[in-house]
Amino acid sequence: MTAQPIHPQDPEWVPRNAEGIAGALTGERRMEFYRELLGAAPEEAEGVLRRWWCEAMLDTDPAGDRLTAAALDGTLSTTAVADIVRRRREAGLPVE
Template identity: 50%
Template sequence: MSVQPLHDGAADHPRVPRTIGGISSALRGSRRAQFFAELLEAQQGPELDGVLNAWWGRAMLDTDPDRDRVRAAAEAGTLPTVSMDEILRRRQEHRAR
């Protein structure tokens, strides 16, 4: 078994560019203002990297084409899930190959 992306966009061409402009363009509503507030307070280095990484993840979620469907399924309790035990079992099977 291999992992395949669910949506268009390769690792070298993500749906949201990992830049300040790319992230801010992708964020919805007041989240953009929150992003800039955290960005302006962050020190250059690991702290700034942490802000960019966290908000890039949020921007990716905001631009996910299935976002509303997944959220509705989660709220309805119908979102498919996998236990941690199952994930570990699959990883062990994969390593054994």
């Protein structure tokens, strides 16, 4: 038996750049993204892009509403960061 991906399409259907993120957001959220990005200091811009990329991925995820509801209800399954770091190291993957 093999595990099936949650999303059969490309796991990064929102390009990791300002244009891709803005294209995935709508209306007021797109304007909020641009305001935050344009107001960020150069050393803060990468963090802004990362946060908003996550927002755009969730906004365009077919299961996004279910995940948001589970998070708000406290029923979303979680994993400790230490466990993820350990698994990545065991798999020989980079840990930043």
